[in-house]
Amino acid sequence: MPATTPDTARPETDGLVFRTATVADVPALLALVESAYRGDASRAGWTTEADLLDGQRTDVEGVTAAVTHPDGVVLLVERAGELVACCQLERRGRTAYFGMFSVSPGQQGGGVGRAVLSEAARIAGQEWGAVELEMTVIEQRADLIAWYERRGFHRTGIHSPFPYGDERFGIPRRPDLRFEKLVKDLTER
Template sequence: MTIAELHFRPATDQDIPALLDLVESAYRGEASRAGWTTEADLLDGQRTDAPALAETLARPDTRVLLAERAGELLACCTVERRPAGAYFGMFSVHPASQGGGVGRAVLAEAERYVRDEWDAAQLEMTVIVQRDDLIAWYERRGFSRTGELSPFPYGDERFGVPKRPDLAFERLVKVL
């Protein structure tokens, strides 16, 4: 199958169990080490939970976009309308599908969606600054580092259990 055979659609509440499995597999635990986007060396614990996903799906200016091939969920991302454009987050590609263009296709669909549906002029995100390989991937896709840092939410295990004391997020921006 090819990238052209990917089907995109917005998530619904019925997708929460599959979404939760996908996001956790891409970021946490030993299973995530099969791909290159793992945060297992930086964080333990969960990446998200079912109540947080339900809350995200209920927000009127937020969409969770799913990428499927032959009915199988391969990837997802969240886009949120913001005054200056849109925010991109919860980007997850199943570890077995990483490195084959699925992530590029999802990012391109997110950019198309916010540009066409919301008339957004820019897309922003935050990435853990210690993720040099991931930041470089985004830079190759037109994102710029801003140098704007925000603290990691230490003490709030809804976002994971840090394995090091120096985690922070950097804001990246792409003009669409």
């Protein structure tokens, strides 16, 4: 069950308005995710994967599946009516999965990402009763992993392979990509 109904906006935080995405938001979400991670536009921010991967980061089907997942929610984050960030949360028992985290390249480095992560942890812990927030990050993204570690995530040493050969997730520019699972304890205060 989503944290909010699709037409319910969350309270404003530092000029940011959080709301639950609907299928109508899929094209804007897809554009945001692609701009944050792939291609030349992504190089304006620090989360780019353009040096590791070419091609797309996700597709309409993947974003639609996240938006319509019965045990999940995709949060949209707007500032002055403009989509500036998003994230996916999915219930997995006592754990919540955190993914599709994207901040518009021009908004990176200004606290938007911290606010999104904080709201996601609040929903997972307080509203869903999750005790952990988990995610996967490309292991070679040391700067990004360090950012998550500063926000309470820890590395687990649990790895999963990158889906080589499946261009829905991009075209690797190197042969050694893999994901590492990161976990944040939501019971710590």
